[in-house]
Amino acid sequence: MSFSRIYSAQTHLLKGKIVTVEVDITKKTLHSFTLVGLPDKAVDESKDRMSSALKNSGYESPKNQNQKIVISLSPADLKKEGPYFDLAIALAYLLSAEEINFDPEGRIFLGELSLNGELRPIKGALPLTEVAKKLGFKEIFLPIENASEAALVDGITIYGAKNLKEVIDHIYIPKRDRKGNLLEKERERISPHPKTEIIHKEKTNNIDFSDIKGQEGAKRGLEIAASGGHNIAMSGPPGTGKTMLARVFSQILPDLDKDDCLEITGIHSIVGLLEDAIITDPPFRAPHHTASYVSMIGGGVNVKPGEVTLAHRGVLFLDEFPEFEKKVLESLRQPLEDNIVSISRAKGSAIFPSNFILVAAMNPCPCGNKGNKQKDCICKQGDLDRYKRKLSGPIMDRIDIWVTVQNVDYEKLSNDIQEGEKTETIKQRVKNAREIQNKRFRNAARKINTNSEMNVKELNIYAPLDEATKKLLNQSAERLQLSARAYHRTIKLARTIADLEGSENITQSHILEALQYRPREN
Structure with missing residues:
Protein backbone atom coordinates (compact mmCIF):
# COMPACT_ATOMS: atom_id res chain seq x y z
CA MET A 1 0.00 0.00 0.00
CA SER A 2 1.45 3.38 -1.02
CA PHE A 3 -1.67 5.36 -0.07
CA SER A 4 -3.38 5.75 3.31
CA ARG A 5 -6.15 7.85 4.85
CA ILE A 6 -6.51 8.73 8.53
CA TYR A 7 -8.75 11.19 10.39
CA SER A 8 -7.79 14.03 12.67
CA ALA A 9 -9.42 17.30 13.72
CA GLN A 10 -8.74 20.93 14.59
CA THR A 11 -10.62 23.78 16.23
CA HIS A 12 -12.28 26.39 14.05
CA LEU A 13 -13.78 29.39 15.90
CA LEU A 14 -15.55 27.67 18.85
CA LYS A 15 -16.20 24.33 17.17
CA GLY A 16 -14.26 21.34 15.93
CA LYS A 17 -13.64 20.43 12.29
CA ILE A 18 -12.71 16.96 11.07
CA VAL A 19 -9.59 16.94 8.89
CA THR A 20 -8.70 14.02 6.64
CA VAL A 21 -4.97 13.19 6.49
CA GLU A 22 -3.92 11.41 3.29
CA VAL A 23 -0.40 10.18 2.53
CA ASP A 24 0.88 8.98 -0.84
CA ILE A 25 4.38 7.55 -1.25
CA THR A 26 6.23 7.00 -4.53
CA LYS A 27 9.34 4.90 -3.92
CA LYS A 28 12.65 4.66 -5.79
CA THR A 29 12.73 8.29 -6.87
CA LEU A 30 14.42 11.50 -5.78
CA HIS A 31 13.57 12.51 -2.24
CA SER A 32 10.67 14.94 -1.93
CA PHE A 33 8.50 15.72 1.11
CA THR A 34 5.44 17.92 0.49
CA LEU A 35 2.58 18.92 2.79
CA VAL A 36 -0.46 20.49 1.09
CA GLY A 37 -3.88 21.70 2.27
CA LEU A 38 -3.35 25.33 3.32
CA PRO A 39 -1.08 24.62 6.34
CA ASP A 40 0.24 27.37 8.60
CA LYS A 41 3.85 27.40 9.86
CA ALA A 42 3.14 25.13 12.85
CA VAL A 43 1.50 22.52 10.61
CA ASP A 44 4.27 22.71 8.01
CA GLU A 45 6.88 22.13 10.71
CA SER A 46 5.12 18.88 11.66
CA LYS A 47 7.18 17.18 8.90
CA ASP A 48 10.32 17.68 10.97
CA ARG A 49 8.68 16.80 14.29
CA MET A 50 7.16 13.64 12.82
CA SER A 51 10.42 12.51 11.19
CA SER A 52 12.40 12.82 14.42
CA ALA A 53 9.61 11.21 16.48
CA LEU A 54 9.54 8.19 14.15
CA LYS A 55 13.33 7.84 14.23
CA ASN A 56 13.36 7.96 18.04
CA SER A 57 10.48 5.50 18.29
CA GLY A 58 12.32 2.74 16.42
CA TYR A 59 11.26 3.45 12.83
CA GLU A 60 13.23 4.80 9.90
CA SER A 61 12.99 8.53 9.31
CA PRO A 62 11.11 9.49 6.11
CA LYS A 63 13.89 11.96 5.30
CA ASN A 64 16.50 9.22 4.96
CA GLN A 65 14.87 7.47 2.01
CA ASN A 66 14.69 8.07 -1.72
CA GLN A 67 10.98 8.51 -2.09
CA LYS A 68 8.39 11.15 -2.87
CA ILE A 69 5.98 11.80 0.01
CA VAL A 70 2.83 13.89 -0.44
CA ILE A 71 0.72 14.61 2.65
CA SER A 72 -2.69 16.16 2.00
CA LEU A 73 -4.89 17.76 4.68
CA SER A 74 -8.48 18.19 3.54
CA PRO A 75 -10.75 20.07 3.16
CA ALA A 76 -8.14 22.04 1.24
CA ASP A 77 -9.89 25.40 1.62
CA LEU A 78 -9.82 25.28 5.45
CA LYS A 79 -6.67 26.85 6.88
CA LYS A 80 -4.92 24.27 9.03
CA GLU A 81 -3.58 25.73 12.26
CA GLY A 82 -1.68 24.34 15.22
CA PRO A 83 0.04 21.04 16.00
CA TYR A 84 -3.12 18.88 16.06
CA PHE A 85 -2.09 16.63 13.15
CA ASP A 86 1.37 15.36 14.16
CA LEU A 87 0.14 12.00 15.47
CA ALA A 88 -2.21 11.41 12.53
CA ILE A 89 0.50 12.29 9.97
CA ALA A 90 3.01 9.91 11.60
CA LEU A 91 0.53 7.02 11.67
CA ALA A 92 -0.66 7.70 8.11
CA TYR A 93 2.96 7.63 6.91
CA LEU A 94 3.68 4.31 8.66
CA LEU A 95 0.52 2.79 7.20
CA SER A 96 1.31 4.05 3.70
CA ALA A 97 4.92 2.82 3.96
CA GLU A 98 3.61 -0.60 5.11
CA GLU A 99 5.69 -0.49 8.28
CA ILE A 100 2.59 -1.17 10.39
CA ASN A 101 -0.92 -2.40 9.71
CA PHE A 102 -4.08 -1.17 11.43
CA ASP A 103 -7.69 -0.17 10.72
CA PRO A 104 -8.12 3.64 10.80
CA GLU A 105 -11.90 3.67 10.27
CA GLY A 106 -13.98 5.11 13.09
CA ARG A 107 -10.90 6.53 14.83
CA ILE A 108 -9.64 10.08 15.39
CA PHE A 109 -5.97 10.80 16.16
CA LEU A 110 -4.92 14.06 17.83
CA GLY A 111 -1.73 15.33 19.39
CA GLU A 112 1.54 17.17 18.98
CA LEU A 113 4.69 15.05 18.82
CA SER A 114 7.90 15.98 20.56
CA LEU A 115 11.17 14.98 18.89
CA ASN A 116 11.50 11.88 21.08
CA GLY A 117 7.97 10.67 20.27
CA GLU A 118 6.15 11.89 23.37
CA LEU A 119 2.69 13.38 22.96
CA ARG A 120 2.12 16.95 24.07
CA PRO A 121 -1.28 18.35 25.06
CA ILE A 122 -3.46 20.29 22.64
CA LYS A 123 -6.13 22.98 22.96
CA GLY A 124 -9.83 22.30 22.46
CA ALA A 125 -9.97 18.58 23.29
CA LEU A 126 -13.60 18.81 24.44
CA PRO A 127 -15.14 20.42 21.32
CA LEU A 128 -13.02 18.14 19.10
CA THR A 129 -14.32 15.07 20.92
CA GLU A 130 -17.89 16.35 20.67
CA VAL A 131 -17.69 16.79 16.90
CA ALA A 132 -16.04 13.35 16.52
CA LYS A 133 -18.89 11.70 18.41
CA LYS A 134 -21.49 13.68 16.46
CA LEU A 135 -20.04 12.44 13.15
CA GLY A 136 -20.08 8.81 14.23
CA PHE A 137 -16.46 8.13 15.25
CA LYS A 138 -16.12 5.43 17.92
CA GLU A 139 -12.62 6.02 19.30
CA ILE A 140 -10.36 9.00 19.84
CA PHE A 141 -6.63 8.90 20.63
CA LEU A 142 -5.05 11.99 22.19
CA PRO A 143 -2.41 13.03 24.77
CA ILE A 144 -2.95 11.67 28.29
CA GLU A 145 -3.15 15.24 29.65
CA ASN A 146 -6.28 15.86 27.55
CA ALA A 147 -8.01 12.55 28.32
CA SER A 148 -9.98 13.73 31.37
CA GLU A 149 -11.34 16.70 29.44
CA ALA A 150 -12.31 14.54 26.45
CA ALA A 151 -13.93 11.95 28.75
CA LEU A 152 -16.67 14.46 29.58
CA VAL A 153 -18.31 13.35 26.32
CA ASP A 154 -20.48 10.23 26.42
CA GLY A 155 -20.75 7.70 23.60
CA ILE A 156 -17.13 7.65 22.41
CA THR A 157 -14.14 5.69 23.77
CA ILE A 158 -11.26 7.87 24.96
CA TYR A 159 -7.66 6.63 24.84
CA GLY A 160 -5.04 8.82 26.48
CA ALA A 161 -1.48 8.05 25.38
CA LYS A 162 1.90 9.22 26.61
CA ASN A 163 3.80 8.68 23.37
CA LEU A 164 3.62 7.54 19.76
CA LYS A 165 4.74 3.99 20.58
CA GLU A 166 1.79 3.44 22.94
CA VAL A 167 -0.67 4.38 20.20
CA ILE A 168 1.07 2.12 17.63
CA ASP A 169 1.09 -0.83 20.04
CA HIS A 170 -2.63 -0.40 20.71
CA ILE A 171 -3.84 -0.17 17.10
CA TYR A 172 -1.28 -2.58 15.58
CA ILE A 173 -2.69 -5.70 13.90
CA PRO A 174 -0.09 -8.50 14.31
CA LYS A 175 0.88 -10.64 11.32
CA ARG A 176 -0.61 -14.11 10.94
CA ASP A 177 0.21 -17.12 8.77
CA ARG A 178 -2.20 -18.70 6.32
CA LYS A 179 -3.78 -20.77 9.07
CA GLY A 180 -4.45 -17.68 11.15
CA ASN A 181 -1.76 -18.33 13.73
CA LEU A 182 0.05 -15.35 15.17
CA LEU A 183 3.56 -14.80 13.83
CA GLU A 184 4.35 -12.24 16.52
CA LYS A 185 3.09 -11.65 20.02
CA GLU A 186 0.27 -9.26 20.87
CA ARG A 187 1.33 -5.78 21.93
CA GLU A 188 0.23 -3.97 25.07
CA ARG A 189 -3.01 -2.00 24.74
CA ILE A 190 -4.11 1.28 26.29
CA SER A 191 -6.96 1.12 28.81
CA PRO A 192 -9.98 3.31 27.95
CA HIS A 193 -10.09 6.45 30.07
CA PRO A 194 -12.93 6.42 32.63
CA LYS A 195 -15.75 8.92 32.22
CA THR A 196 -15.12 12.27 33.88
CA GLU A 197 -17.89 13.16 36.32
CA ILE A 198 -18.99 16.76 36.83
CA ILE A 199 -18.47 17.47 40.53
CA HIS A 200 -19.10 20.89 42.07
CA LYS A 201 -16.30 21.32 44.57
CA GLU A 202 -16.69 23.16 47.85
CA LYS A 203 -15.20 26.61 47.50
CA THR A 204 -13.15 28.30 50.20
CA ASN A 205 -13.92 31.99 49.96
CA ASN A 206 -11.41 34.48 51.28
CA ILE A 207 -14.07 37.19 51.59
CA ASP A 208 -17.67 36.80 52.71
CA PHE A 209 -20.51 39.26 52.20
CA SER A 210 -20.68 39.61 55.98
CA ASP A 211 -17.05 40.84 55.98
CA ILE A 212 -18.08 43.94 54.03
CA LYS A 213 -19.26 46.63 56.43
CA GLY A 214 -22.37 48.58 55.52
CA GLN A 215 -23.29 49.05 51.84
CA ILE A 252 -23.66 34.11 45.13
CA LEU A 253 -24.29 32.98 41.55
CA PRO A 254 -25.94 29.53 41.26
CA ASP A 255 -23.85 26.52 40.23
CA LEU A 256 -23.69 25.84 36.51
CA ASP A 257 -25.71 22.97 35.06
CA LYS A 258 -24.12 20.25 32.92
CA ASP A 259 -24.74 21.92 29.54
CA ASP A 260 -23.31 25.24 30.74
CA CYS A 261 -20.26 23.49 32.25
CA LEU A 262 -19.50 21.78 28.93
CA GLU A 263 -20.07 24.97 26.92
CA ILE A 264 -17.81 27.12 29.09
CA THR A 265 -15.14 24.42 29.36
CA GLY A 266 -15.08 24.12 25.57
CA ILE A 267 -14.62 27.88 25.12
CA HIS A 268 -11.77 28.11 27.62
CA SER A 269 -10.14 24.96 26.24
CA ILE A 270 -9.99 26.39 22.72
CA VAL A 271 -8.42 29.62 23.98
CA GLY A 272 -5.94 27.66 26.11
CA LEU A 273 -7.13 28.92 29.51
CA LEU A 274 -8.33 25.59 30.90
CA GLU A 275 -6.57 24.69 34.16
CA ASP A 276 -8.70 21.72 35.28
CA ALA A 277 -10.56 19.09 33.27
CA ILE A 278 -13.81 21.05 33.63
CA ILE A 279 -15.06 24.45 34.76
CA THR A 280 -17.96 24.15 37.22
CA ASP A 281 -18.09 27.73 38.56
CA PRO A 282 -19.35 30.78 36.66
CA PRO A 283 -16.36 32.55 35.02
CA PHE A 284 -15.20 35.86 36.47
CA ARG A 285 -13.33 38.07 34.00
CA ALA A 286 -11.85 41.41 35.04
CA PRO A 287 -9.90 43.02 32.15
CA HIS A 288 -7.81 46.13 32.83
CA HIS A 289 -9.24 49.45 31.65
CA THR A 290 -6.47 49.67 29.03
CA ALA A 291 -7.86 46.54 27.27
CA SER A 292 -8.15 46.93 23.50
CA TYR A 293 -11.26 46.59 21.37
CA VAL A 294 -10.12 43.23 19.96
CA SER A 295 -9.26 41.78 23.37
CA MET A 296 -12.70 42.74 24.66
CA ILE A 297 -14.91 41.73 21.72
CA GLY A 298 -12.70 39.22 19.90
CA GLY A 299 -11.27 39.18 16.40
CA GLY A 300 -7.74 39.35 15.10
CA VAL A 301 -6.23 37.93 11.92
CA ASN A 302 -7.43 34.47 12.92
CA VAL A 303 -10.69 35.27 14.69
CA LYS A 304 -10.55 34.41 18.41
CA PRO A 305 -13.08 35.07 21.19
CA GLY A 306 -12.61 38.05 23.51
CA GLU A 307 -13.42 38.82 27.13
CA VAL A 308 -17.18 39.06 26.53
CA THR A 309 -17.18 35.44 25.34
CA LEU A 310 -14.80 34.20 28.05
CA ALA A 311 -17.26 35.68 30.58
CA HIS A 312 -20.18 33.74 29.03
CA ARG A 313 -22.53 32.41 31.75
CA GLY A 314 -20.51 34.34 34.31
CA VAL A 315 -19.43 37.85 35.28
CA LEU A 316 -17.62 40.56 33.32
CA PHE A 317 -16.25 43.05 35.85
CA LEU A 318 -15.15 46.39 34.42
CA ASP A 319 -13.44 48.44 37.10
CA GLU A 320 -12.93 52.15 36.36
CA PHE A 321 -15.73 51.81 33.81
CA PRO A 322 -15.51 55.27 32.18
CA GLU A 323 -11.72 54.93 31.76
CA PHE A 324 -12.11 52.27 29.07
CA GLU A 325 -11.74 53.54 25.51
CA LYS A 326 -14.94 54.93 24.04
CA LYS A 327 -14.73 52.40 21.20
CA VAL A 328 -14.47 49.53 23.70
CA LEU A 329 -17.47 50.70 25.71
CA GLU A 330 -19.64 51.22 22.64
CA SER A 331 -18.74 47.75 21.37
CA LEU A 332 -20.60 46.32 24.38
CA ARG A 333 -23.96 47.36 22.91
CA GLN A 334 -24.64 44.14 21.00
CA PRO A 335 -23.42 41.71 23.70
CA LEU A 336 -25.49 43.46 26.38
CA GLU A 337 -28.61 43.53 24.20
CA ASP A 338 -28.51 40.24 22.25
CA ASN A 339 -26.20 38.07 24.41
CA ILE A 340 -24.07 37.34 21.32
CA VAL A 341 -21.28 39.18 19.52
CA SER A 342 -20.99 39.14 15.75
CA ILE A 343 -17.49 39.67 14.36
CA SER A 344 -17.05 40.40 10.65
CA ARG A 345 -13.62 40.52 9.03
CA ALA A 346 -12.28 40.29 5.48
CA LYS A 347 -11.45 36.60 5.97
CA GLY A 348 -14.91 35.74 7.28
CA SER A 349 -17.37 36.30 10.09
CA ALA A 350 -18.15 34.59 13.39
CA ILE A 351 -20.88 34.72 16.04
CA PHE A 352 -19.74 34.06 19.61
CA PRO A 353 -21.95 33.64 22.71
CA SER A 354 -21.71 36.44 25.28
CA ASN A 355 -24.46 35.98 27.84
CA PHE A 356 -22.83 37.48 30.93
CA ILE A 357 -23.70 39.75 33.83
CA LEU A 358 -21.91 43.09 33.54
CA VAL A 359 -20.68 44.49 36.86
CA ALA A 360 -19.29 47.99 36.40
CA ALA A 361 -17.55 50.10 39.05
CA MET A 362 -16.82 53.79 38.67
CA ASN A 363 -16.08 57.00 40.49
CA PRO A 364 -18.69 59.78 40.28
CA CYS A 365 -16.14 62.21 38.83
CA PRO A 366 -12.43 62.35 37.79
CA CYS A 367 -11.23 63.16 41.32
CA GLY A 368 -13.71 60.69 42.79
CA ASN A 369 -15.13 62.94 45.50
CA LYS A 370 -18.34 64.28 43.99
CA GLY A 371 -21.05 63.76 46.62
CA ASN A 372 -18.45 62.72 49.20
CA LYS A 373 -19.34 64.08 52.65
CA GLN A 374 -15.75 63.78 53.87
CA LYS A 375 -13.86 65.44 50.98
CA ASP A 376 -14.57 68.24 48.55
CA CYS A 377 -14.70 67.69 44.80
CA ILE A 378 -11.97 69.63 42.98
CA CYS A 379 -13.19 68.93 39.44
CA LYS A 380 -14.07 71.80 37.11
CA GLN A 381 -17.41 71.83 35.34
CA GLY A 382 -15.72 71.06 32.02
CA ASP A 383 -14.05 68.00 33.56
CA LEU A 384 -17.38 66.80 34.91
CA ASP A 385 -19.07 67.23 31.54
CA ARG A 386 -16.32 65.33 29.71
CA TYR A 387 -16.42 62.53 32.30
CA LYS A 388 -20.20 62.26 31.98
CA ARG A 389 -20.00 62.05 28.19
CA LYS A 390 -17.75 58.98 28.36
CA LEU A 391 -20.84 56.86 29.03
CA SER A 392 -23.38 57.16 26.23
CA GLY A 393 -27.12 56.92 26.72
CA PRO A 394 -27.43 53.55 24.93
CA ILE A 395 -24.83 51.97 27.23
CA MET A 396 -26.46 53.41 30.38
CA ASP A 397 -29.84 52.18 29.12
CA ARG A 398 -28.55 48.61 28.96
CA ILE A 399 -27.55 48.58 32.63
CA ASP A 400 -30.57 47.68 34.76
CA ILE A 401 -29.31 48.57 38.23
CA TRP A 402 -27.41 51.70 39.29
CA VAL A 403 -26.39 51.86 42.95
CA THR A 404 -24.37 54.38 44.94
CA VAL A 405 -21.63 53.10 47.25
CA GLN A 406 -20.90 55.73 49.91
CA ASN A 407 -18.23 55.98 52.61
CA VAL A 408 -18.74 53.81 55.68
CA ASP A 409 -18.61 55.29 59.19
CA TYR A 410 -15.32 54.63 60.98
CA GLU A 411 -17.14 53.21 64.00
CA LYS A 412 -18.78 50.60 61.81
CA LEU A 413 -15.44 49.79 60.16
CA SER A 414 -13.77 49.17 63.52
CA ASN A 415 -16.64 46.96 64.74
CA ASP A 416 -15.47 43.33 64.91
CA ILE A 417 -19.01 41.94 65.00
CA GLN A 418 -20.26 40.62 61.64
CA GLU A 419 -23.65 42.25 61.24
CA GLY A 420 -24.40 41.49 57.60
CA GLU A 421 -25.79 38.34 56.04
CA LYS A 422 -23.52 35.45 55.10
CA THR A 423 -22.79 34.69 51.46
CA GLU A 424 -24.50 31.29 51.75
CA THR A 425 -27.74 32.90 52.99
CA ILE A 426 -27.86 35.30 50.04
CA LYS A 427 -26.89 32.54 47.59
CA GLN A 428 -29.79 30.38 48.79
CA ARG A 429 -32.27 33.19 48.07
CA VAL A 430 -30.72 33.67 44.63
CA LYS A 431 -30.99 29.92 44.01
CA ASN A 432 -34.67 29.93 45.02
CA ALA A 433 -35.40 32.84 42.65
CA ARG A 434 -33.61 31.05 39.79
CA GLU A 435 -35.66 27.90 40.43
CA ILE A 436 -38.86 29.95 40.12
CA GLN A 437 -37.61 31.28 36.78
CA ASN A 438 -36.66 27.79 35.56
CA LYS A 439 -40.21 26.60 36.22
CA ARG A 440 -41.67 29.70 34.56
CA PHE A 441 -39.67 29.31 31.35
CA ARG A 442 -39.74 25.50 31.17
CA ASN A 443 -42.29 25.51 28.34
CA ALA A 444 -41.10 28.70 26.62
CA ALA A 445 -40.77 28.70 22.84
CA ARG A 446 -37.03 29.36 23.14
CA LYS A 447 -34.46 28.62 25.83
CA ILE A 448 -34.62 31.25 28.58
CA ASN A 449 -32.77 30.94 31.88
CA THR A 450 -33.36 34.30 33.58
CA ASN A 451 -35.82 37.19 33.59
CA SER A 452 -33.30 39.47 31.90
CA GLU A 453 -33.44 37.32 28.74
CA MET A 454 -37.14 37.89 28.08
CA ASN A 455 -38.14 39.81 24.96
CA VAL A 456 -41.17 42.11 24.62
CA LYS A 457 -43.53 39.32 23.58
CA GLU A 458 -42.45 37.13 26.50
CA LEU A 459 -42.90 40.02 28.95
CA ASN A 460 -46.62 40.08 28.15
CA ILE A 461 -46.84 36.34 28.84
CA TYR A 462 -44.60 35.92 31.90
CA ALA A 463 -44.64 39.38 33.53
CA PRO A 464 -48.16 40.84 33.15
CA LEU A 465 -49.13 43.97 35.11
CA ASP A 466 -52.52 44.81 36.57
CA GLU A 467 -54.11 48.14 35.61
CA ALA A 468 -53.07 50.05 38.75
CA THR A 469 -49.44 48.85 38.50
CA LYS A 470 -49.34 49.61 34.78
CA LYS A 471 -50.67 53.13 35.40
CA LEU A 472 -48.00 53.75 38.06
CA LEU A 473 -45.25 52.54 35.71
CA ASN A 474 -46.50 54.68 32.82
CA GLN A 475 -46.68 57.81 34.97
CA SER A 476 -43.20 57.19 36.38
CA ALA A 477 -41.75 56.42 32.95
CA GLU A 478 -43.14 59.70 31.60
CA ARG A 479 -41.72 61.65 34.52
CA LEU A 480 -38.31 59.97 34.24
CA GLN A 481 -38.38 60.07 30.41
CA LEU A 482 -37.51 56.39 30.15
CA SER A 483 -36.72 54.94 26.75
CA ALA A 484 -38.70 51.93 25.50
CA ARG A 485 -35.72 49.72 26.38
CA ALA A 486 -35.50 51.10 29.93
CA TYR A 487 -39.30 50.72 30.30
CA HIS A 488 -39.16 47.01 29.50
CA ARG A 489 -36.03 46.46 31.57
CA HIS A 510 -41.84 45.96 43.07
CA ILE A 511 -42.14 48.54 40.29
CA LEU A 512 -41.14 51.38 42.63
CA GLU A 513 -38.03 49.53 43.81
CA ALA A 514 -37.09 48.74 40.22
CA LEU A 515 -37.48 52.40 39.24
CA GLN A 516 -35.18 53.59 42.00
CA TYR A 517 -32.33 51.65 40.39
CA ARG A 518 -32.50 53.73 37.20
CA PRO A 519 -29.60 56.24 36.85
CA ARG A 520 -30.28 59.60 38.46
CA GLU A 521 -28.62 61.45 35.57
CA ASN A 522 -28.63 60.55 31.88
Missing part, protein backbone atom coordinates in the same frame (compact mmCIF):
# COMPACT_ATOMS: atom_id res chain seq x y z
CA GLU A 216 -26.68 47.38 52.33
CA GLY A 217 -28.10 49.12 49.24
CA ALA A 218 -25.29 47.80 47.03
CA LYS A 219 -25.65 44.28 48.49
CA ARG A 220 -29.37 44.35 47.74
CA GLY A 221 -28.67 45.46 44.17
CA LEU A 222 -26.11 42.68 43.67
CA GLU A 223 -28.55 40.08 45.01
CA ILE A 224 -31.21 41.20 42.51
CA ALA A 225 -28.65 41.24 39.70
CA ALA A 226 -27.55 37.67 40.48
CA SER A 227 -31.15 36.45 40.78
CA GLY A 228 -32.32 37.73 37.40
CA GLY A 229 -29.09 38.01 35.41
CA HIS A 230 -29.27 41.81 35.37
CA ASN A 231 -26.39 44.21 34.64
CA ILE A 232 -25.34 46.45 37.50
CA ALA A 233 -23.16 49.56 37.93
CA MET A 234 -21.77 50.82 41.24
CA SER A 235 -20.71 54.42 41.64
CA GLY A 236 -18.94 55.95 44.62
CA PRO A 237 -15.76 57.53 45.99
CA PRO A 238 -12.48 55.58 45.93
CA GLY A 239 -11.98 53.01 48.68
CA THR A 240 -15.63 52.38 49.52
CA GLY A 241 -15.58 48.66 48.63
CA LYS A 242 -16.85 48.60 45.03
CA THR A 243 -14.16 46.20 43.83
CA MET A 244 -14.55 43.96 46.86
CA LEU A 245 -18.32 43.78 46.33
CA ALA A 246 -17.82 42.89 42.67
CA ARG A 247 -15.41 40.07 43.45
CA VAL A 248 -17.63 38.51 46.12
CA PHE A 249 -20.60 38.83 43.75
CA SER A 250 -19.60 35.75 41.74
CA GLN A 251 -19.88 33.65 44.93
CA THR A 490 -37.83 47.98 34.55
CA ILE A 491 -40.57 45.36 34.22
CA LYS A 492 -37.97 42.57 34.02
CA LEU A 493 -36.27 43.93 37.13
CA ALA A 494 -39.60 44.14 38.98
CA ARG A 495 -40.30 40.53 37.99
CA THR A 496 -37.00 39.47 39.61
CA ILE A 497 -37.74 41.45 42.78
CA ALA A 498 -41.12 39.71 42.96
CA ASP A 499 -39.43 36.32 42.53
CA LEU A 500 -37.07 37.06 45.44
CA GLU A 501 -40.12 37.74 47.61
CA GLY A 502 -41.89 34.65 46.31
CA SER A 503 -44.68 36.79 44.88
CA GLU A 504 -46.59 35.40 41.93
CA ASN A 505 -47.64 38.85 40.68
CA ILE A 506 -45.71 42.09 40.17
CA THR A 507 -47.02 44.73 42.58
CA GLN A 508 -46.59 48.47 42.75
CA SER A 509 -43.87 48.15 45.43
